[in-house]
Amino acid sequence: xxxxxxxxxxxxxxxxxxxxxxxxxxxxxxxxxxxxxxxxxxxxxxxxxxxxxxxxxxxxxxxxxxxxxxxxxxxxxxxxxxxxxxxxxxxxxxxxxxxxxxxxxxxxxxxxxxxxxxxxxxxxxx
Numbered sequence: 508x509x510x511x512x513x514x515x516x517x518x519x520x521x522x523x524x525x526x527x528x529x530x531x532x533x534x535x536x537x538x539x540x541x542x543x544x545x546x547x548x549x550x551x552x553x554x555x556x557x558x559x560x561x562x563x564x565x566x567x568x569x570x571x572x573x574x575x576x577x578x579x580x581x582x583x584x585x586x587x588x589x590x591x592x593x594x595x596x597x598x599x600x601x602x603x604x605x606x607x608x609x610x611x612x613x614x615x616x617x618x619x620x621x622x623x624x625x626x627x628x629x630x631x632x633x
Contacts, residue, residue, distance in 0.1 A: 522546035523558050533571050533579035533599040593631040
């Protein structure tokens with residue numbers, strides 16, 4: 508049975524979606540709260556977490572895991588993107604997948620790669 512309450516469009520959910528549209532990058536819950544609060548006053552972190560959970564269940568958000576870091580979330584995309592993680596601000600950014608080339612050489616015999624993930628660490632400068 509479909510839970511229609513979770514599909515309901517709310518001001519809070521719209522503000523959260525707008526936070527992703529404004530930044531175009533993966534965001535953590537605190538970042539979402541800070542950005543979405545500009546659209547909805549008195550938005551609380553519990554509301555952000557509830558909406559993240561619902562949006563993940565409805566496939567309106569995806570999560571990206573960085574080892575040793577909390578999850579970040581982003582709007583679904585057609586293809587995977589390499590991730591740039593700023594060591595100064597701890598913000599995550601997507602890189603153009605065409606700009607990052609990974610070449611694996613000298614793999615052991617009978618070794619087949621199923622997928623790979625690329626995380627580039629450095630500092631972002633405005």
